[in-house]
Amino acid sequence: MEFLNDVLVQPFADMAAAPDFLLQVLWEGLVGGVLYALIALGFVLIYKSSRIFNFAQGIMVVFAALTLVGLYEKGVPALLALPLTLAVMLVLAMTIERVVLRPLVNQPDIILFMATIGITLFLIGFGELIFGGENKVMITEQLFIPTGSIVFEPFGGFVSIEEKDLTAVIGAMVLVAALLVFLNKSKIGRAIRALGDDHQAALSVGISLSTIWVIVWFIAGVIALATGIVWGARAGVSFALEVIAFKALPVLMLGGLESVMGAIIGGLAIGILEKLFEIYWGQPLLGGNTEAWFAYMLALLVLLFRPQGLFGEKIIERV
């Protein structure tokens, strides 16, 4: 009986007793969710256009953030370092397409997946060689990202919102909106979607595979840079950022690998639900650190009923 009370009653009583704290939990969950969605988007875009599960997305986040900070440390002004980093990501996309992807056209998906593991290992070594392994400070203020905090006092308590988190949420929303417009309204966006639907058909109407791959990998690079700036502002820029890519996996399982909307909604759902579960059930009942597995459990539950994820495409293949 006591157990049922702890599971079914007490958490909700705690929420009602301290609504300001609940708001803080929801806000932190939302921020986490937006960040997860950003990482997942990088995976989705590349998968959508080329059916490649890009294992290198995590290290691209590190590489982009390290390039930005590294250029600044070399004396390049922050506002110039930003476009220069984008240029580096474009060169990286072109190199990956030319050196890795083009020779592997028509190879099985698993070969391309293995190739992205190769890209990961290369970028780890290359990044380490150029930038070193030290934790670097993200140039938040130099990029005019506000660093203060806004404090509200609802219900006699307080809710603190970091301005850089708020900027991250707004920035991510703008990025996602721009991406959706680009994918749905522009000619290139339609070409990307066409390529994702059917490679052969897209090629037969004159869509250039090479160009689209470069564009998609570049966009993934832009998303990686945005993710790197946001995460780097929280705890510094180091190779540890690579680990956060693992947080995108349950988001992809939940939202579906091909769906931009799935990545966004999956990310937000996991961010908020895992935070609520950790604070009101995980910490009091299970000793905490449930965030390490909660998202996977949630994704597993969804997979039981919808194997293609919430927004994924149902693929029926003749055998």
Place this chain on the structure above:
Amino acid sequence: MKRMLKTAILSSALMMGVGLTGPAIAQDESVYIPNLAYRTGPFAATGTPLMNGQRDYITLLNERDGGLNGVKLEYDECETGYNTEKGVECYEKTKARAVVTQPWSTGITLQVLPKSNVDKIPILAPGYGFSPMADGKVFQWAYNPPSSYWDGASMILKNISDGNLDSLKDKKIAFLHLDHPFGKEPLPLLEVLAEKHGFELVPIPVGLTEMQNQSAQWLQIRRERPDFVVMWGWGAMNAGAITEAVKTKYPMDQFVGVWWSGHDGDLKLVGEQGKGYRSISWSVPNSESPLMADIKQYVVDAGKSQINQSEGEFDSVFYQRGLMISVILVEGIKAAQDEFDVRSPSPEQLRWGLENIKLDEARLKELGAEGMLVPFSTSCSDHTGHGGGWMLEWDGAKFVKASELLTPDRAEIEPLETEKAKEYSEANAPWPINEECEM
């Protein structure tokens, strides 16, 4: 004709190669010191300066003194990325020539520990590993000088309670730790002390993927309102926790970390806002010391170091701690050389050496490292030395010494060490015990 010419050239080249390498092997007597390093992966930021320090002290001895007692020290790194499986692979790869194992992670140490009795290669884990390794009768091949994690936990509690742990009664202490063997290591002692002295212990684990987004953990801290937060963090977890503490506005003077949570690179992220944060440490950086002057002259200025000078690594706590770790090892090798009158001691002889380290103040002064390391000595039954530590405090720009030498409460720790060592040996039976402490 062409083929004959090719064969002739190839044969000559091979013969020359044999001719060159043959005598070279005979001449190259050296002490092989592998290090299971981690300069890559999520913990690279903390690993890199430590490895640089270890490497540079060995380079100094080779460059300045021609080695140790006339024999070159051969420092070699095997990259583990702080991954336990890779660490075990590195151990297997290097053990044939190794005189010592430096596992560099509590997880790897625990994996290698049972192998040490069979392979008879000493494990040196300064300031890390399994705390009961202090019991030399049970762990005959493992050493964790100069202070164990349990020593560290005891010193932190002594410091925050002004020397009287009973004053912590009814207080709440949050134990923020990495959810990893390293982070959980002090829990058995903390639980015993919490019960004995009546304080409430709130363990808060941080998973590997949550290191950089600890909002849930710090929301728990906000809800629990602990009187102190004690941190057992490593790598990116430290920076994540300190930035969250600033965000939560948790008082920095009530936030204390273990020695691996006192890295300049992590605190630089918050700068002035981290002022007052403390970390217990068995080493203190002193860039003005004679040892550091030699390191600068023979290693750094000679272009033989890998340190990043623009990041101020030379003055950092972790770089100089890396140097001290090699000082400890070299003292063990020297003790073995002197005792057995050999230039290149065997692993078994080094075991004796590591049991007979005497790094007192006079010896540290002789080495030019006075005040940079806690004085300690080891013995057959005491593989830690329990030298104690100092509190270091972040002043907004760097760590400064903020206490006199603190010592652990051995009376409280020792019974638990003996009990857990016994438990370990029974769980891993048959486990050889050296009751008489004889080699």
